[in-house]
Amino acid sequence: MIDKQTLKLRCSEAIDQNREAILAFADDIYRHPEMGYHEFRSTEKMKEVFQQLGLAVEDGIAYTGCSAKAGREDGPVVAIMGELDSLNCPDHPDCDANGNVHSCGHHAQLAYLYGCAVGLVQSGVLPSLDGAVKFIAIPAEEYVDADYRSGLVAQGKIKYYGGKQEYLLRGGMDDVDMVLQSHLINTQSKDIVCCLDTDCDGFIGKSVRFIGRAAHAGFAPSEGINALNMAQLALNGIHTLRETFRDEDKVRVSAIITKCGEMVNTVPAEAEMQLMVRAASLDAMLDSSRKVDRALKAGALAIGGKVEIQNQIGYLPLHSSRELTAVYKENVKNYLGCTDSAFIPQYVSAGSTDLGDISHIVPCMHIWTGGISGALHASDFKVTDQEAAFILPAKMMAMTVIDLLFDKAGCAKAVMDAFHPVFTKEEYLAFLREHSGLDFFDGSTL
Numbered sequence: 001m002i003d004k005q006t007l008k009l010r011c012s013e014a015i016d017q018n019r020e021a022i023l024a025f026a027d028d029i030y031r032h033p034e035m036g037y038h039e040f041r042s043t044e045k046m047k048e049v050f051q052q053l054g055l056a057v058e059d060g061i062a063y064t065g066c067s068a069k070a071g072r073e074d075g076p077v078v079a080i081m082g083e084l085d086s087l088n089c090p091d092h093p094d095c096d097a098n099g100n101v102h103s104c105g106h107h108a109q110l111a112y113l114y115g116c117a118v119g120l121v122q123s124g125v126l127p128s129l130d131g132a133v134k135f136i137a138i139p140a141e142e143y144v145d146a147d148y149r150s151g152l153v154a155q156g157k158i159k160y161y162g163g164k165q166e167y168l169l170r171g172g173m174d175d176v177d178m179v180l181q182s183h184l185i186n187t188q189s190k191d192i193v194c195c196l197d198t199d200c201d202g203f204i205g206k207s208v209r210f211i212g213r214a215a216h217a218g219f220a221p222s223e224g225i226n227a228l229n230m231a232q233l234a235l236n237g238i239h240t241l242r243e244t245f246r247d248e249d250k251v252r253v254s255a256i257i258t259k260c261g262e263m264v265n266t267v268p269a270e271a272e273m274q275l276m277v278r279a280a281s282l283d284a285m286l287d288s289s290r291k292v293d294r295a296l297k298a299g300a301l302a303i304g305g306k307v308e309i310q311n312q313i314g315y316l317p318l319h320s321s322r323e324l325t326a327v328y329k330e331n332v333k334n335y336l337g338c339t340d341s342a343f344i345p346q347y348v349s350a351g352s353t354d355l356g357d358i359s360h361i362v363p364c365m366h367i368w369t370g371g372i373s374g375a376l377h378a379s380d381f382k383v384t385d386q387e388a389a390f391i392l393p394a395k396m397m398a399m400t401v402i403d404l405l406f407d408k409a410g411c412a413k414a415v416m417d418a419f420h421p422v423f424t425k426e427e428y429l430a431f432l433r434e435h436s437g438l439d440f441f442d443g444s445t446l
């Protein structure tokens with residue numbers, strides 16, 4: 001049996017030998033950004049590099065996206081996931097004609113996906129491991145572009161806005177035992193290699209329509225039922241609820257008014273709002289969502305109107321696997337010869353990602369790796385260190401797979417034993433169904 005260190009060395013050498021190809025691939029993806037569920041070219045490019053490595057590729061895995069699996073079928077399956085989608089950020093200097101740009105750095109995730117495949121497949125180390133690896137290029141992580149996605153839903157092309165949710169629904173995760181993912185972040189210091197664990201919020205999205213009655217604003221406002229006033233009262237109600245949110249639940253309620261009447265001389269008959277209710281646990285998500293619904297209904301009730309609340313479970317909170325992170329961290333320490341001071345132990349955020357959904361079913365690692373300046377989603381986002389952003393995560397993730405699957409996959413099995421799933425896939429899908437849907441309240445009858 002070849003020892004583990006030799007396998008890791010071979011893996012690292014293969015990635016180094018293909019360094020230029022990996023960097024060129026990252027650059028190509030960066031120059032051709034595609035928003036979620038538009039990633040046809042990026043999927044094609046990912047497919048090409050997998051096929052060059054002799055892998056069989058499955059296409060259209062979650063409308064867009066592709067995957068490739070290699071290794072032994074009779075052991076655990078470790079998935080390495082990279083996100084395909086860009087953002088729209090028209091003030092970024094590198095954006096395309098449509099304003100699209102990889103200002104969340106997802107091109108780096110596709111680069112490590114390619115690099116990992118080189119490290120594990122081309123190096124020939126995979127037959128020495130007791131399990132399989134599944135490389136997954138997944139679409140649509142950013143929860144944006146609602147009109148386009150609701151159009152895809154209406155056409156029956158997708159069911160969920162989030163690519164990982166869609167992938168779960170379609171059975172892509174059925175053969176996966178754990179997931180490794182890394183994301184770029186500004187670590188603020190060259191001495192900090194990465195931030196290790198992630199705990200972030202989940203959220204419920206709400207599309208709200210207040211329905212009143214139009215009337216002449218001068219002649220007969222007394223005949224009208226003012227929908228804008230309902231929205232205004234609802235917002236006040238939500239603000240007064242904020243003191244009831246506990247600090248540890250990290251509740252965030254964001255709201256915008258997207259429609260509030262047509263003509264100033266007419267009492268607005270309709271007002272529309274979009275809301276996001278975020279929280280760090282499922283219970284807190286549901287509890288704060290109920291409170292917000294109460295405030296929305298109170299707005300309608302006070303004015304004697306009606307309200308439609310379209311609830312949609314967005315993403316679930318993410319609690320990354322400490323066991324998987326520990327394996328990754330050890331590889332970084334050994335490879336770079338660094339100490340604990342090179343790591344930020346935990347990133348606690350009220351942001352959200354659809355990896356949270358998967359983390360309720362199988363253990364998920366989510367590392368934040370450096371190599372950029374500026375901020376995610378901002379016009380000053382820039383990769384400043386290709387080694388740190390593209391090459392290091394590829395090597396560390398491939399080495400983590402070696403640790404997990406080496407010697408009867410004992411390490412992977414220990415990670416699985418330590419994990420307590422919140423949901424089975426069926427329970428997860430039932431949860432989404434149960435808490436998504438239309439709630440109608442008629443305050444005109446009181």
Ligand SMILES: [Zn+2]
Pocket residue numbers: 104142376377
């Ligand atoms: Zn992002």
Ligand SMILES: [Zn+2]
Pocket residue numbers: 104105106141183
């Ligand atoms: Zn991102």
